[in-house]
Amino acid sequence: MSGEKVTVPLRINRIAEQFPAHTMTDIMLGVGPKLVAIPQNVKTIPFLRKVFPGVNDLPELFRSGGKVNMEELLKLRPDVVSTIDGGATLTPFQQAGLPALNMDFDTFDQLVPSIELAGKVYGGEAATRAKAYGEYVNAKLAMVKSRLASLPDTEKPSVVHVASYPPLVVDGGKSLIDGWIRLGGGTDSASGVKGTHVTVTMEQLLQWNPDVLVVETPGGDQGLAANTARSVISEFEKAPGWKSLKAVQTNRVYLNPQGLYPWERFGPEEALQIQWIAKMLHPDLFKDVDIRAETRSFYQKFFDYQVTDADLDQILQVGSR
Numbered sequence: 413m414s415g416e417k418v419t420v421p422l423r424i425n426r427i428a429e430q431f432p433a434h435t436m437t438d439i440m441l442g443v444g445p446k447l448v449a450i451p452q453n454v455k456t457i458p459f460l461r462k463v464f465p466g467v468n469d470l471p472e473l474f475r476s477g478g479k480v481n482m483e484e485l486l487k488l489r490p491d492v493v494s495t496i497d498g499g500a501t502l503t504p505f506q507q508a509g510l511p512a513l514n515m516d517f518d519t520f521d522q523l524v525p526s527i528e529l530a531g532k533v534y535g536g537e538a539a540t541r542a543k544a545y546g547e548y549v550n551a552k553l554a555m556v557k558s559r560l561a562s563l564p565d566t567e568k569p570s571v572v573h574v575a576s577y578p579p580l581v582v583d584g585g586k587s588l589i590d591g592w593i594r595l596g597g598g599t600d601s602a603s604g605v606k607g608t609h610v611t612v613t614m615e616q617l618l619q620w621n622p623d624v625l626v627v628e629t630p631g632g633d634q635g636l637a638a639n640t641a642r643s644v645i646s647e648f649e650k651a652p653g654w655k656s657l658k659a660v661q662t663n664r665v666y667l668n669p670q671g672l673y674p675w676e677r678f679g680p681e682e683a684l685q686i687q688w689i690a691k692m693l694h695p696d697l698f699k700d701v702d703i704r705a706e707t708r709s710f711y712q713k714f715f716d717y718q719v720t721d722a723d724l725d726q727i728l729q730v731g732s733r
Contacts, residue, residue, distance in 0.1 A: 413514050413516055418511060420491070420533055421492070424535065425491055426489055427446045427447050428449040428474075428485060428490035428510075429474070429493075430451060430478045432451045432453070432673070433673050434515060434678070437679065437680055438534075439463070439464050440545065440715060441527075441538040442541055444464050444466060447467075448470070449471050449473035450470045452475050455472070457673060459726065460671075460672045460673070462717075463672060463715055482504060482508050492510075492513065493505050493510050494514075495514050515530045517678065520595060520686075527542045527680065528543070545683070548714075552683055553595070559694075560597040560697065563597055563694070563697075568599045569597075569624050569693055571624045572600075572622040572625055573602070574625060574628065575628050577651070578647060581609055583608045583609065583610070584603060584605030584607060584610055586607065588608075588682075592689055595689075596689035597693050597697075598689070601620040615653075618653045623664060624665075625657070626692075627641045627644050627665060628641060628644070628676060628677075629667070666692050667729035669684070669688060671711070671727045672715070684707060687701055688703055704728065707724060707727060
């Protein structure tokens with residue numbers, strides 16, 4: 413995805429996964445059983461363990477920031493390493509004689525190409541699944557965009573996405589999060605803060621005073637064990653100024669869904685995220701979009717898993733504050 417040319421084996425039987433969210437792409441493409449190493453904390457997400465129980469037996473070889481004991485990795489003899497980035501990130505693997513490539517994405521425009529690249533690398537049924545996923549995403553993107561096309565800027569609520577608290581960590585401009593906020597018909601109050609996982613002060617949040625707060629369930633890519641978005645809010649509401657926030661006063665603090673992974677971060681569940689945020693921000697324009705039904709259908713189609721009502725309650729973290 414970052415432009416390098418990489419030679420990989422025609423047949424991939426053993427996959428090492430450096431990037432947490434890409435583990436979900438591997439499972440979706442049907443190559444989960446070929447994983448030999450995954451990142452730290454991925455297996456702490458409860459729904460992932462249900463959909464793909466084999467994750468419990470995989471060694472968490474990649475630590476925070478993608479660090480790895482190369483000697484241990486070589487013992488596992490991976491046919492390919494999926495990395496967290498290109499460029500210099502590839503160098504240690506190349507020096508060790510391991511085929512490594514970046515299949516990550518940073519924007520919505522890169523989502524489908526990244527999945528299709530993974531399908532091409534893994535081959536066979538994975539390529540077919542990647543194509544079906546791309547068709548689904550493009551159809552949902554077209555639906556969301558068409559309904560919001562004539563929405564004036566004055567009707568786009570301001571949004572801040574909170575990654576964790578304490579400290580107060582948000583995601584800002586030029587990020588995937590900024591992308592789905594805009595796609596969903598919102599404006600990103602934190603757009604002036606560039607990148608993901610940026611620590612800001614409560615005073616800054618009070619100055620932004622957004623119409624909507626979207627709170628993430630921590631886990632996976634943050635190097636934190638999975639908990640709930642509600643646990644973040646429980647701490648957050650102790651902060652000075654919490655009750656004066658517009659989003660709190662108007663009851664527009666939303667708990668972002670977490671399925672196999674936080675929907676909002678770098679995995680195939682982004683296809684559900686754009687539908688969810690569009691409905692949260694503009695319920696009147698998306699009355700016919702049943703998120704529970706869409707979620708149930710998505711996991712059945714792309715992960716061969718039949719979700720229960722209890723699963724849906726857990727994923728969607730029913731309720732808002």
